[in-house]
Amino acid sequence: MTDIDHLNALEADVLAAVEAAVDEAALEAVRVAALGKKGSVSEKMKTLGGMDPEQRKIVGPALNALRDRVTEALTAKKTALADAALDARLKAETLDVSLPLRESGLETGRIHPVSQVTDELIAIFSAMGFSVAEGPDIETDDLNFTKLNFPVGHPAREMHDTFFLPQKENGERLLLRTHTSPVQIRTMQDKAPPIRVICPGRTYRFDMDQTHTPMFHQVEGLVIDRDANLGQLKWVLEEFLKTFFEVPSVELRFRPSFFPFTEPSMEVDVRCRKLANEIRIGEGDDWLEILGCGMVHPNVLRNCGLDPDAWQGFAWGMGIDRIAMLKYGMPDLRDLFAADARWLSHYGFRPLDVPSLAGGLSS
């Protein structure tokens, strides 16, 4: 046998051993046996020194090539073994990712429709330059009625079935405000015109049936300026309703009506289509009464220290609960205050659905 034949036999043996290795440890043993200090290939390398130059010229390159091939085979086998080991591990590592997670608060928490709609109102009116004014729920007769031009004992007061607090020793009897209009009075008394405010809040009337609750929410708006007029009132209401109901246009019908605190006074109907479970605003052949409004009565201006020939203004009011029900299809007013978690989860809003005009109000 020639040296080359010997090398070929050695290579075949080593490669067979590499191929036969079943794991990384066995493969390491093969590597040491071949390429380690006393490995079969290393031993051969050591013999090169004892060869004559002619022989070394032949065997040297062959042996180097052999060592490279063995190294390559070892690397390839090592990778294959690692892959196989990982595959085997991964096979054992399955997770049933269909297992359900707990829902986070962002998914289960809810904002009440009244709060959400109030935020919608604020988004719309703040863009028109309105601030938000609030006042106490417990009011005086003076601010709830007298300053608003309700004559004492006038039948218009009968329209407001009022909750009263106990009469005091001095004869004063406080009440729960029947509308948010006292906030308008407080605003006019505290703030120099021009004024643009909306007054959302809780209001109370002695009433409890299918369509009335003893507590409900109102929003009123007030504009006082040198030339605030009915045309502007129409525009404000049209813009508001269009934006609120998220429709391209609305058609309003202004009907003369009566409120003690406005003159002229009007009720406003909006064109709609009444369907079984919803009302579509901005289309159809029906009219839906949606709010009351008018020019602030000169007596009210005077009562707040404003000269009705120098300042004028308009005001409007509507039920927040009612427009919330209309927009979001809630059928029964009483449900709004029943704190039924199922109802709240159904009709409530996700915590991060913050109304904004940029986002199109509702998401």
Place this chain on the structure above:
Amino acid sequence: MKFSLSWLKEHLGGDADLVAVTETLTRVGLEVEHVDDKAGELSAFVVGHILEANRHPNADKLQVCMVDVGRGAPLQVVCGAPNARAGLKVVFAAPGTVIPASGVKLGASEIRGVPSAGMLCSSRELGLGDEHDGIMELPEGSPVGRPFAPFVGLDDPVIEIAVTPNRPDCLGVHGVARDLHAAEIGELRDPLTAVIRGEFPCPVNVRFDFGDTEPLSPFFALRMVRGVKNGQSPEWLRRRLKSIGSKPINALVDVTNYLAFDRARPLHVFDAAKVRGDLVVRRGRAGETLAALDGKTYALDETMCVIADDSGVLSIAGVIGGAATGCDETTTDVLIESALWDPLAIARTGRALNVNTDARHRFERGVDPEFALPGLNVATQFILDFCGGAPSEVATAGEVPARDLIIDFPISEVTRLTGLAVTPAEVKTPLSMLGFWVTGVGDRLKVSVPSWRPDVEGKADLVEEVIRIVGLDRVEAKPLPAMTSAAGARLGIVQRRARNARRTLAARGLVEAVTWSFVSKAQAEAFGGGAAELALANPISAELSDMRPSLLPALIAAAQRNADRASSDVALFEVGQTFLSDRPEDQRMAAAGVRRGTAKARGAGRHWGEATLPVDAFDAKGDALAVLAALGLAAGAVQIAQGSAPSWFHPGRSAALQLGPKLILGAFGELHPRTLQALGVSGPLVGFELTLDALPQPRAKPTRAKPPFEGSALQPLNRDFAFIVGREVPAAELIRAALATDRKLVTEVTLFDRYEGPGVPEGKVSLAIAVTLQPREKTLTDAEIEAIAEKIVAHVTKATGATLRG
């Protein structure tokens, strides 16, 4: 206010039809609430003529009729009515007609093998009555093929309008017609009645006797008609009364009712034979009673105005008459009263006695004072016409008050308030047609207000009169000028806090509720409320009697209601007002939440991945601190005052949240078992409540810039320590002590283990903390680290009595 179209037409000339009338009414502010137009609704039902009626070949109770319906050949109709017979005029409905009573659309059909081309209708099927034993029988002269309704007196639609309290003049048909006249859909007809001269002095006199008290009537007129025969009033009048749901009684009474509806002039009639002596108009007296026409007896007092004779009270002025002096068919001499009453007194009396009559309704809103005498005259004429008799002269007391109101009215006022440019004619014409007396030229008018318009007081009222007639639809929408600046928040600080609190709590999985502002007395008392000044004088129910001192009782009750509906794991919150007293400054904006069952912050109910635990004080603490953090108060800044929570919390498992000893923000914890028991609810239940107004006002800052970020290039290092400390020592104190060791170097202390049990002495706990050290200028040497560690131990030991666990 109801009237029929034909009734209106007596006051309104021209040919305006029902649609024009109703549309105009609503447009001018007399909102049409309902129209009962039987003729219109039933116009598809025509007069048919039964030519033949034969037994149905297959059914005993059915007949096969040949009916002439006015077009084409007679139709074959199967009918089950026993009264169907040849020669009868009937109501025929062709296939395709909707039957009002059932709402069913009629189809061509075959009944027991015989084709039937329509239906003969009963009055019940037409929604006209209960009669269903047979089909409707029409008058013989009814023309075949024409709608049947006009031939049975159904051609007079009844209109119901809503009259606002400022328009007492429109509580009579005449006043309604005047508004329509001004809207130019017909001429106002004013049927004048010649003044009737009395034939003899009124035998009964009337005087006021209010003594020193405020008079409750300015004017009272009385007239006798002697020798009347009181029977039924004429058919036209009876029909009109019936059309608006008023029951005809007898001619004398019907006349007074009719004038109330026709001219908004309530009157009263007394049977003169039952009156003793003269009439006195005076205040009632405590102890007096009246048996009234409605069959009830009313107790009177000195706030009420009465009409009395020598025998006592006959009538409650302007509200309701007495039964004893009422007119019936035996009445021969009648006294007619036409008076003016103090509207406030009428309203007060009506409310106190709970009597709602058409007279009260009109008097409390204000009748036309100048029509008191003409109204009496019209009534007299009707009575003479219907009942005969001889009229007396009119006896009066007091005077008709004059209200000569003339308003200076610049035409420009219309434009100023509405934005609509109008011509002088557009202002003058409607006002004149409404009965205002308009003089003046150019822009400045003088407008005299008619006696029937007590609501008109000034310029703004006249603007309304003009604009409602000229048409609100002519006012064009004009953009509100943009605000000069968009700067500045639109919401106040507490409003912003409320909004933030809501979104924060919802993000933690709580569901927002809106509960009543009033709670029961027991609930109020259980949460520190129940003061007399906050108890409603007229609560709608005992459950809703007191202004709430806290949001918690209603939330707790709601949690229980949900639990009773099998939703036992609920997390509810509310952000809303609470009341400490009746003063405005004691109304607070609170945020509160409750968690029940397993509704913990990380999720409710059982889960495969973790143990199911009941809610505990830490869930409530997390909610409260999350709100405070959202409002700018870091958890470290808030003191947790164990044992200081209000009495409705569990004393050992709750705390007040405060900033210093005086500034209490709220509390959290488990609810006190006794509180839950008092409210009749079961736990586990935890909650918190914060007063959003209590937070300190944020300091005004010149800039929104945040402090510069300091990210050290040096590695922070962690050291763990375990301490044995008394069980009564709050862990927060230990953490605080560790942090305070070196505020520069110690940047974070985390408590990662708490243990009590074997290996730890009785009454002690082991608390393990991880301390993060952040070197600032250079890495710490081992010696430096050792030194700081020793310092930490010493500091903690000194502050808490803790020892390092060996």
